[in-house]
Amino acid sequence: MAGPRVGVYLCHCGSNIADKVDMDALREFAAALPDVVVARDYKYMCSDPGQDLIKADIKEHGLERVVVASCSPRMHEPTFKRACLAGGLNPYLMEMANIREQCSWVTTDREAATRKAKALVHSAVNKVRLLEPLQESSVPVEPRVLVVGGGIAGIEAALKIAEAGHKVVLVEREPSIGGNMAKLDKTFPTLDCAACILTPKMVSVAQNPNITLLTYSEVEKVEGFVGNFTVTIRKKARSVDEKLCNGCGTCQEKCPIKVPNEFEEGLGMRKAIYTPFPQAVPNKPVIDRANCTYYKTGKCRVCERFCPPQAIRFDQEDEILTERFGAIIVATGYKLFDPSVAAQWGYGRYDNVITGLQFERLCNASGPTGGKILLKDGREPKAVAILHCVGSRDKNYNEYCSRICCMTSVKFAHLVREKTGAKVYDLYMDMRTFGKQYEEFYNRVVAERDIYFIRGKGAEVMQDPVTGQLLVRVEDTLLGVFREIPVDMVILNAGISPRPDAQEVAQKFGIQRSADGFFLEYHLKLEPMKTANEGVFVAGTCQSPKDIPDTVAQGAGAAAEALKVILLGQVAVTPTTAEVQESLCSGCRVCIPLCPYSAISLDEAKGVAVVNQALCKGCGTCAASCPSGAMRAKHFDNRQLLAQIEGVCADD
Amino acid sequence: MTDETKTPATEWEPKVVAFLCNWCSYTGADLAGISRLKYPANLRIIRVMCSGRVSPAFVLKAFHDGADGVLVGGCHPGDCHYLEGNYKTLKRRLVFERLLEQFGIEPGRLRLEWISGGEGEKFARVATELVKEVRALGPLGSTRERLARADGLTLRAEGGRA
Numbered sequence: 001m002a003g004p005r006v007g008v009y010l011c012h013c014g015s016n017i018a019d020k021v022d023m024d025a026l027r028e029f030a031a032a033l034p035d036v037v038v039a040r041d042y043k044y045m046c047s048d049p050g051q052d053l054i055k056a057d058i059k060e061h062g063l064e065r066v067v068v069a070s071c072s073p074r075m076h077e078p079t080f081k082r083a084c085l086a087g088g089l090n091p092y093l094m095e096m097a098n099i100r101e102q103c104s105w106v107t108t109d110r111e112a113a114t115r116k117a118k119a120l121v122h123s124a125v126n127k128v129r130l131l132e133p134l135q136e137s138s139v140p141v142e143p144r145v146l147v148v149g150g151g152i153a154g155i156e157a158a159l160k161i162a163e164a165g166h167k168v169v170l171v172e173r174e175p176s177i178g179g180n181m182a183k184l185d186k187t188f189p190t191l192d193c194a195a196c197i198l199t200p201k202m203v204s205v206a207q208n209p210n211i212t213l214l215t216y217s218e219v220e221k222v223e224g225f226v227g228n229f230t231v232t233i234r235k236k237a238r239s240v241d242e243k244l245c246n247g248c249g250t251c252q253e254k255c256p257i258k259v260p261n262e263f264e265e266g267l268g269m270r271k272a273i274y275t276p277f278p279q280a281v282p283n284k285p286v287i288d289r290a291n292c293t294y295y296k297t298g299k300c301r302v303c304e305r306f307c308p309p310q311a312i313r314f315d316q317e318d319e320i321l322t323e324r325f326g327a328i329i330v331a332t333g334y335k336l337f338d339p340s341v342a343a344q345w346g347y348g349r350y351d352n353v354i355t356g357l358q359f360e361r362l363c364n365a366s367g368p369t370g371g372k373i374l375l376k377d378g379r380e381p382k383a384v385a386i387l388h389c390v391g392s393r394d395k396n397y398n399e400y401c402s403r404i405c406c407m408t409s410v411k412f413a414h415l416v417r418e419k420t421g422a423k424v425y426d427l428y429m430d431m432r433t434f435g436k437q438y439e440e441f442y443n444r445v446v447a448e449r450d451i452y453f454i455r456g457k458g459a460e461v462m463q464d465p466v467t468g469q470l471l472v473r474v475e476d477t478l479l480g481v482f483r484e485i486p487v488d489m490v491i492l493n494a495g496i497s498p499r500p501d502a503q504e505v506a507q508k509f510g511i512q513r514s515a516d517g518f519f520l521e522y523h524l525k526l527e528p529m530k531t532a533n534e535g536v537f538v539a540g541t542c543q544s545p546k547d548i549p550d551t552v553a554q555g556a557g558a559a560a561e562a563l564k565v566i567l568l569g570q571v572a573v574t575p576t577t578a579e580v581q582e583s584l585c586s587g588c589r590v591c592i593p594l595c596p597y598s599a600i601s602l603d604e605a606k607g608v609a610v611v612n613q614a615l616c617k618g619c620g621t622c623a624a625s626c627p628s629g630a631m632r633a634k635h636f637d638n639r640q641l642l643a644q645i646e647g648v649c650a651d652d
Numbered sequence: 653m654t655d656e657t658k659t660p661a662t663e664w665e666p667k668v669v670a671f672l673c674n675w676c677s678y679t680g681a682d683l684a685g686i687s688r689l690k691y692p693a694n695l696r697i698i699r700v701m702c703s704g705r706v707s708p709a710f711v712l713k714a715f716h717d718g719a720d721g722v723l724v725g726g727c728h729p730g731d732c733h734y735l736e737g738n739y740k741t742l743k744r745r746l747v748f749e750r751l752l753e754q755f756g757i758e759p760g761r762l763r764l765e766w767i768s769g770g771e772g773e774k775f776a777r778v779a780t781e782l783v784k785e786v787r788a789l790g791p792l793g794s795t796r797e798r799l800a801r802a803d804g805l806t807l808r809a810e811g812g813r814a
Contacts, residue, residue, distance in 0.1 A: 072682045072685075073699070074678075074679065074682055098682075098697070098699075100685065101681070101682040101684075101685030101686060102681055102682065102685055102697050103685075103693070105685035105686070105688055106684055106685050106688075106689060106690055106691055106693075106776070107690065107693045108690050109693065112692075112693035113693055115693065116693040116696060119696050120696060120697075123696070123698065506731070507730045507731060510733060512675075512676065512679075512727075512731065512768050512769040512770055513768065513770050514770035515770050515771060515772075515773065520768075520769050520770045524686070532675050532676075532679065532733070532769055533733070576701070594704075594740060596734050596735040596736045596737065597734075597735075617734055618701055619701055619702035619704055619705065619733075619734035619737045620700065620701055620702055620704065620705030621702060621704030621705060621734070621737050621740050623705065623707070624704060624705050624706060624707035624740075624744075625707070625740075633701075633705060636700055636701060636705060638707070638709070641698065641700070641705075641710060642709075642710070642713050644698050645669060645698065645710060645713045645714050645717055645719075646713075646717050648669055648696040648698060649667060649669065649714065649717035649718040649719055650717065650718070
């Protein structure tokens with residue numbers, strides 16, 4: 001009996017594949033495979049004319065199966081599925097052979113690559129002959145979006161969705177939204193003050209009726225799939241009744257306990273009951289129970305005594321909320337690289353060696369010095385060194401460029417000159433001023449007096465043990481000399497690092513991380529917001545180092561992605577699930593405990609296993625364990641995979 | 653590495669079949685390509701949705717059909733797209749190992765690796781190492797004949813049905 005009529009389409013991908021794979025030989029090989037009635041190669045199969053080839057052949061040659069050998073199915077499987085559908089063929093009767101990412105791009109020898117491509121095409125043809133048509137079904141989508149992280153990326157995403165008229169829950173771990181941007185003083189290249197451009201957005205978040213703001217809260221668990229996520233959120237006890245509190249601040253004045261303020265990067269103090277900064281949203285304090293005298297000793301209660309609206313609640317407990325969402329945006333931001341890990345920068349050892357974020361706080365009018373750039377002893381510095389690339393572009397720490405430090409360094413140089421009479425030494429490896437108006441800003445600062453740009457990486461910061469004078473050692477690579485520059489203050493422009501709990505967060509949301517530790521996007525260039533977990537999107541510096549304009553753009557982009565999911569109203573459910581062939585099933589129950597979704601149960605009357613199609617996600621673990629071969633993973637069944645194995649092995 | 657990527661047609665060349673899960677290790681293999689890393693063409697990839705789908709029969713089938721080595725790639729523990737499929741794979745490792753022992757197949761011919769979608773470099777390294785190791789072990793040879801005789805017991809049961 002003749003098998004199904006197979007068409008094979010081989011893509012050159014311009015020269016990406018054709019340079020390494022002999023396309024004529026591959027086509028001849030494919031044409032000779034069993035059941036293949038037509039084999040063609042084409043410059044770009046994904047182009048309209050390429051897809052038209054498939055559609056026309058389905059009709060003309062009566063094709064019942066299609067194999068496309070091209071890039072990864074992760075790239076163009078949906079494209080070719082659509083082409084098949086348009087040509088009148090069930091899209092599940094198409095199989096791809098990945099001869100670009102997994103063949104031409106990874107192989108040096110043309111002959112070897114051609115042989116490998118043949119094996120991969122053979123394998124795909126073997127499988128496609130055994131495929132069966134499948135029908136997709138769909139389920140309704142929960143029309144709400146969860147945004148995790150209330151920095152500028154999350155704020156932007158939440159606002160865009162809410163302004164489009166859709167419901168958003170914004171979860172932020174800290175007592176206030178604002179993120180790292182709220183800590184900044186002025187922002188490059190316009191020198192807008194960060195608060196001036198951020199706080200209106202923060203207030204909009206609080207006021208928008210479509211946004212539910214959950215600060216001092218964390219996502220604990222994420223279950224379900226695109227369109228229907230069930231998320232458990234822990235709303236930590238603030239110890240303050242948010243409805244009663246009017247944000248007057250009396251409690252913070254009266255509280256006797258002072259601890260270093262995280263928001264001030266350790267430079268200022270806060271109380272045990274506190275709002276992290278004056279413009280906090282919401283403007284409701286929290287009690288830091290680890291440092292509060294009442295929680296430690298059972299005594300004090302000063303805040304309670306003085307609170308005018310009587311809003312203090314010492315017995316408040318964490319609330320656990322379970323909410324449903326159609327899409328999730330992860331915008332959890334970054335952590336500044338910690339320069340204390342290496343002794344050469346002197347950070348943590350010398351008083352006047354500070355990070356860029358600490359300098360932002362010093363400059364900030366609401367910061368610990370009221371906006372004055374001062375040394376630890378209260379004097380104004382006479383010379384300041386700024387070091388670029390601290391922890392960035394460094395094989396010992398982070399290999400990547402943090403993208404913001406050149407511009408913040410130039411900005412710092414300008415601010416030092418504006419606020420003090422100090423000389424500035426800016427130590428750079430390369431000056432990267434890539435954004436709109438960035439080069440112009442740099443040119444403007446270069447022309448300022450008493451700023452010395454020295455091309456070289458700050459190698460070491462030392463301190464004279466007697467005079468306390470700081471000394472920065474650098475190789476001036478333009479002059480070809482080593483220099484030791486005496487300064488009073490060193491600003492280490494530490495780079496952007498993934499947050500320390502990035503791995504835990506990635507696992508919670510079912511997303512992955514790239515080698516640098518940031519969250520992995522679906523495609524570096526074309527899908528920067530999507531992740532491998534459909535319906536979960538990323539935005540901002542949790543995905544890669546970015547400046548504010550790029551972060552805002554990605555936040556808005558993620559909002560568009562999330563809106564796309566919830567506005568469609570329906571989400572397709574994969575038909576590639578498992579099913580039981582009842583005549584083969586002995587009812588042994590091996591599969592039942594293996595299913596991660598508890599989708600399998602025993603039909604007591606028939607004595608056979610049954611798969612709940614709505615719960616099954618098609619991993620196929622049950623099928624791999626079924627001793628009688630009764631459990632079948634559709635589209636990846638035993639016959640199909642065994643035939644594929646034969647194909648990859650049979651290339652001699 | 654350059655030695656491994658060249659394959660002169662005259663000499664015996666090892667064959668390695670890799671079963672990779674769609675979400676992590678297959679993506680990692682794609683990233684190796686996107687990063688233009690090189691590894692021997694001797695390794696050929698079959699995509700499964702989850703490493704938990706890889707039945708012992710597939711491993712035997714690969715050796716039976718001419719593979720000299722097999723790689724099973726899944727997500728890192730805790731990262732599985734299907735919550736815990738990779739833990740099932742980890743448990744199944746014992747079955748794999750015992751099966752290989754019974755057929756007299758050296759344990760070095762089968763490798764289980766956790767490779768994330770961000771680990772293109774790791775994928776290329778594992779592929780290169782495994783091909784090198786399998787090359788050192790030499791062709792599977794007479795073991796393959798033993799597998800062929802066992803065909804009726806193991807592979808047909810799976811291959812014949814479903």
